[in-house]
Amino acid sequence: MSEKLATAxxxxxxxRGGSGENGRRLLLGAxxxxxxxxxLTMLAYRVNYYSGxxxxxxxxxxxxxxxxxxxxxxxxxxxxxxxxxTTYVAVSWMARAFYxxxxxxxxxxxxxxxxxxxxxxxxxxxVLVKMMQGLGEGLFRFMMLMIPGMVIAxxxxxxxxxxxxxxxxxxxxxLFFSFLISSQINIITGLSAFFVENNEGMMRMxxxxxxxxxxxxxxxxxxxxxxxxxxxxxPFQAITYLPxxxxxxxxxxxxxxxxxxxxxxxFLILLIPIVWLNHAARQRLFVQGG
Amino acid sequence: xxxxxxxxEYLKNYMKTRLTYRAxxxxxxxxxLLFQATNFIFILVIFMHTDSLGGWNQNEVVFVxxxxxxxxxxxxxxxxxxxxxxRYIVKGEMDRILTRPAHNLFQIFLENVDPPSLFGSFIGLIxxxxxxxxxxLPFEWWTLPMLILLTLSAVAIYTGIxxxxxxxxxxxxxxTGILPLMYNIQTYxxxxxxxxxxxxxxxLTWIIPFAFVGIYPAALFLHRDxxxxxxxxxxxxxxxxxxIGLMAWSYGVKRYKxxxx
Amino acid sequence: MNAIQVQDLxxxxxxxxxxxxxxxxxxxxxxxQYSEVTAVKDxxxxxxxxxxxxxxxxxxxxxxxxxxxxxxxxxPTAGSLTVGGFVPYEEREKFVQNIGVVFGQRSQLxxxxxxIESFQLxxxxxxxxxxxxxxxxxxxxxxxxxxxxxNRPVRKLSLGQRMRCELVAALLHNPSxxxxxxxxxxxxxxxxxxxxEFLKDMNREHGTTILLTTHDLQDIEALCSRVIMLDDGRIIxxxxxxxxxxxxxTGREVQFQFGTATKLQQLIGWTEGMPVTWTAExxxxxxxxxxxxxxxxxxxxxxxxxxxxxxxxxxxxxxxDIVRSIYQSGSAEKPEERIAALSDEKEVIHV
Numbered sequence: 001m002s003e004k005l006a007t008a009x010x011x012x013x014x015x016r017g018g019s020g021e022n023g024r025r026l027l028l029g030a031x032x033x034x035x036x037x038x039x040l041t042m043l044a045y046r047v048n049y050y051s052g053x054x055x056x057x058x059x060x061x062x063x064x065x066x067x068x069x070x071x072x073x074x075x076x077x078x079x080x081x082x083x084x085x086t087t088y089v090a091v092s093w094m095a096r097a098f099y100x101x102x103x104x105x106x107x108x109x110x111x112x113x114x115x116x117x118x119x120x121x122x123x124x125x126x127v128l129v130k131m132m133q134g135l136g137e138g139l140f141r142f143m144m145l146m147i148p149g150m151v152i153a154x155x156x157x158x159x160x161x162x163x164x165x166x167x168x169x170x171x172x173x174x175l176f177f178s179f180l181i182s183s184q185i186n187i188i189t190g191l192s193a194f195f196v197e198n199n200e201g202m203m204r205m206x207x208x209x210x211x212x213x214x215x216x217x218x219x220x221x222x223x224x225x226x227x228x229x230x231x232x233x234x235p236f237q238a239i240t241y242l243p244x245x246x247x248x249x250x251x252x253x254x255x256x257x258x259x260x261x262x263x264x265x266x267f268l269i270l271l272i273p274i275v276w277l278n279h280a281a282r283q284r285l286f287v288q289g290g
Numbered sequence: 291x292x293x294x295x296x297x298x299e300y301l302k303n304y305m306k307t308r309l310t311y312r313a314x315x316x317x318x319x320x321x322x323l324l325f326q327a328t329n330f331i332f333i334l335v336i337f338m339h340t341d342s343l344g345g346w347n348q349n350e351v352v353f354v355x356x357x358x359x360x361x362x363x364x365x366x367x368x369x370x371x372x373x374x375x376x377r378y379i380v381k382g383e384m385d386r387i388l389t390r391p392a393h394n395l396f397q398i399f400l401e402n403v404d405p406p407s408l409f410g411s412f413i414g415l416i417x418x419x420x421x422x423x424x425x426x427l428p429f430e431w432w433t434l435p436m437l438i439l440l441t442l443s444a445v446a447i448y449t450g451i452x453x454x455x456x457x458x459x460x461x462x463x464x465x466t467g468i469l470p471l472m473y474n475i476q477t478y479x480x481x482x483x484x485x486x487x488x489x490x491x492x493x494l495t496w497i498i499p500f501a502f503v504g505i506y507p508a509a510l511f512l513h514r515d516x517x518x519x520x521x522x523x524x525x526x527x528x529x530x531x532x533x534i535g536l537m538a539w540s541y542g543v544k545r546y547k548x549x550x551x
Numbered sequence: 552m553n554a555i556q557v558q559d560l561x562x563x564x565x566x567x568x569x570x571x572x573x574x575x576x577x578x579x580x581x582x583x584q585y586s587e588v589t590a591v592k593d594x595x596x597x598x599x600x601x602x603x604x605x606x607x608x609x610x611x612x613x614x615x616x617x618x619x620x621x622x623x624x625x626x627p628t629a630g631s632l633t634v635g636g637f638v639p640y641e642e643r644e645k646f647v648q649n650i651g652v653v654f655g656q657r658s659q660l661x662x663x664x665x666x667i668e669s670f671q672l673x674x675x676x677x678x679x680x681x682x683x684x685x686x687x688x689x690x691x692x693x694x695x696x697x698x699x700x701x702n703r704p705v706r707k708l709s710l711g712q713r714m715r716c717e718l719v720a721a722l723l724h725n726p727s728x729x730x731x732x733x734x735x736x737x738x739x740x741x742x743x744x745x746x747x748e749f750l751k752d753m754n755r756e757h758g759t760t761i762l763l764t765t766h767d768l769q770d771i772e773a774l775c776s777r778v779i780m781l782d783d784g785r786i787i788x789x790x791x792x793x794x795x796x797x798x799x800x801t802g803r804e805v806q807f808q809f810g811t812a813t814k815l816q817q818l819i820g821w822t823e824g825m826p827v828t829w830t831a832e833x834x835x836x837x838x839x840x841x842x843x844x845x846x847x848x849x850x851x852x853x854x855x856x857x858x859x860x861x862x863x864x865x866x867x868x869x870x871x872d873i874v875r876s877i878y879q880s881g882s883a884e885k886p887e888e889r890i891a892a893l894s895d896e897k898e899v900i901h902v
Contacts (some may be wrong), residue, residue: 036573039573040573040576043576043577043579044569044576044579046579046581047458047461047468048468051468051471052471055468055471055472055474055475058475058490058493059474059475061486061487061489061490062475062478062486062490065485065486065487065490066343066481066485066486068485069343069344069482069485070336070339070340070343071340072340072342074339074340077339078339198313198314198317200314200317200318200321201314201317201318201320201321202317202321204321204322204324204325205321205324205325208321208324208325208328209324209328211328212328212331212332217328217332218331218332218335218336222335222338222339223335224335224338292678295675296675296676299671299672299675300672302668303661303664303668303669303672306663306664306665306668307661307663307664381657382657383657384624385619385624385654385657386652386654386657386659388622388623388624388643388647389622389623389624389647389650389652390647390676390677391644391645391647391648391676391677391678392644392676393644544626547624547625547626547640548625548626548628
């Protein structure tokens with residue numbers, strides 16, 4: 001979309017960076033501007049927006065009925081009751097609205113058309129800017145898609161949302177980490193365009209893998225044992241499955257802290273390849289001349 | 291004849307381009323298949339926990355899935371509209387299309403042919419053969435002609451729907467995000483639509499008729515008589531939706547010519 | 552017969568307005584505001600067959616909108632036009648068979664494959680017979696010296712090489728009218744003049760009508776007998792290049808180099824009674840500005856006999872300066888006319 005526009009306007013003077021306390025504050029302001037500009041950009045596409053609500057609701061509906069058919073007369077599947085499954089489906093699709101973004105595609109486009117060189121010489125951190133833009137997009141979908149969508153879903157389907165505020169607070173925190181981890185994976189996929197000639201295939205695979213292995217399509221406990229034990233050591237479950245389990249009340253008490261812990265750990269682990277890729281990319285860009 | 295000649299010429303050029311990036315070709319084939327595999331995994335996982343999905347057993351659902359892959363592969367090969375808005379509207383290549391003496395939509399199809407997608411159709415045929423023989427389906431005299439007819443009809447439905455959606459790009463606030471979301475929805479046409487409630491059934495049958503690219507036509511080969519009428523309606527739906535798509539397109543082009551980008 | 556005939560051509564766009572700030576963006580979500588902008592304002596002109604005409608104007612003056620209407624990409628809001636005997640937007644596919652288009656900043660060649668492959672494909676698209684194609688291609692290739700480039704992929708060509716290939720691509724089907732949008736943009740001087748020579752030959756040998764837009768006035772001087780100048784959607788000048796110079800050239804400048812020191816006072820004294828202006832750079836160099844109505848030779852006659860001159864240079868006002876001054880005044884006619892026409896951009900709110 002209008003990425004060029006968004007990055008070309010790091011207004012409020014932040015781009016100079018400056019020095020000392022004042023400069024840092026300006027730079028921080030610039031980062032917040034990236035969130036704001038992306039939010040406004042998203043708002044500009046109203047057909048996208050209206051169809052987004054409809055399609056997300058439809059997705060929840062179809063998944064709900066599919067699962068109802070799968071349950072048939074059965075009581076529980078993989079530890080999920082029918083009601084929990086409904087809530088899980090609704091919550092994970094809505095969470096996806098928040099954490100999903102196309103940073104991978106944006107970054108690899110920047111790399112392929114060469115505009116990343118300009119981005120890299122600007123006095124801000126490119127990866128951080130991308131994160132901020134992703135956040136702006138996420139906030140837009142959270143407020144404009146997820147909340148109205150959730151309301152529609154609760155009206156149409158028997159979704160049971162928790163009532164205690166702590167569950168909500170916990171969920172929001174975890175949702176934020178879902179966003180971080182999902183975006184980190186996107187950034188890694190995007191930056192890989194520096195090193196492989198065409199990462200189109202990688203991006204597609206990533207998309208499929210994240211949807212399937214994060215537990216969006218099938219909750220991880222329903223997978224065969226060998227697969228679910230593999231998935232437990234991969235980062236994807238921290239995006240959908242774990243927060244969804246907490247929100248549906250399947251994980252409670254100390255378990256909640258475990259879930260958060262796992263998210264934090266994955267966040268930290270995924271920082272390593274990003275820092276490394278970012279460094280290697282700079283090296284490649286400036287030492288070898290692209 | 292003229293257009294057939296062009297198609298061959300464009301395919302030749304595609305091949306020449308691709309020979310320079312051979313690795314990409316295989317990466318694309320593999321990622322396509324992986325994409326299909328995940329859906330396949332979904333079916334397998336479901337049937338680990340249940341014997342029937344709305345009265346359809348595993349082999350039947352897999353068969354439907356196999357059929358679904360066939361027209362989808364053909365469609366993705368010849369009608370590839372990904373990135374239309376970005377490439378033709380934002381970068382202005384539509385202008386070039388309009389200064390050439392061939393139908394504009396056809397030129398765009400030709401410029402984006404994507405033969406690797408045909409591998410999906412191929413795999414789909416294999417899946418149909420395997421699950422069909424598991425089910426002991428007879429191979430009748432009409433099986434092959436019907437398969438071709440229904441595949442073409444389904445391709446027409448896809449083309450109609452995606453052309454309609456793509457022609458929205460001609461409007462100022464182009465819904466660039468709809469296409470990927472549509473990809474999610476079309477997959478719902480592979481499951482027995484009877485499991486959904488009335489509203490979603492109507493939606494998938496008459497409004498965005500993805501049920502006609504999967505479950506309905508496939509039901510014919512499975513001798514599911516309750517969906518026979520629907521299966522036979524597929525060509526008609528194909529014609530109707532393709533016409534809608536072409537009309538929307540020419541309306542969009544007219545608007546483009548009226549307003550620029 | 553006229554190759555291009557344009558009568559009262561008008562093009563109005565509806566432009567979406569984005570209201571400012573978050574609140575404005577939310578408001579836009581539900582209700583959009585549009586304003587109407589008229590990019591081309593009732594222009595009329597005709598270009599006879601075989602003419603090379605330059606179409607110039609500042610960015611946003613309406614040049615590319617006109618070109619797009621002439622090539623059938625855009626449908627005019629009002630007015631009539633015929634190009635090569637067709638109404639471009641009506642029988643588009645038949646019409647474009649007869650024209651060639653080069654957009655300087657966009658390629659019509661396939662990026663990854665040899666140039667010749669693109670040509671082959673265009674041959675099929677334009678239904679050129681194998682025989683004609685071969686003849687035409689040989690001719691163009693030889694003329695533009697492309698022999699060694701034919702099998703190279705476009706991405707490996709330099710900009711100049713690419714532009715020459717673009718010209719071939721646009722001319723393979725032997726169009727009678729050629730539209731060039733910024734054909735020399737970004738090219739070096741050698742390639743520029745090669746392309747100009749080529750276009751001139753094309754025009755002479757095949758009688759190809761050429762309409763080109765450019766920012767490079769050297770293109771105009773080298774190629775065009777006629778210029779149409781556009782400003783803010785209106786034609787402000789349509790006529791020969793020489794006329795334009797005569798009408799707008801305000802004078803000439805003569806530079807002198809002297810063998811011995813010559814005082815500015817002396818120079819002024821020698822040309823007493825003439826409305827000229829002297830400036831001295833140092834004792835050995837001076838220049839004089841002579842208004843158009845005065846003969847340069849008269850001035851020279853006064854100076855040559857008296858001073859020890861080693862070198863004389865006469866400098867005509869160049870087209871760049873003329874065009875710049877026209878733009879600044881906004882009209883090649885009288886300044887008053889413009890005021891009446893100033894702003895008919897009206898704001899329309901669509902709900």
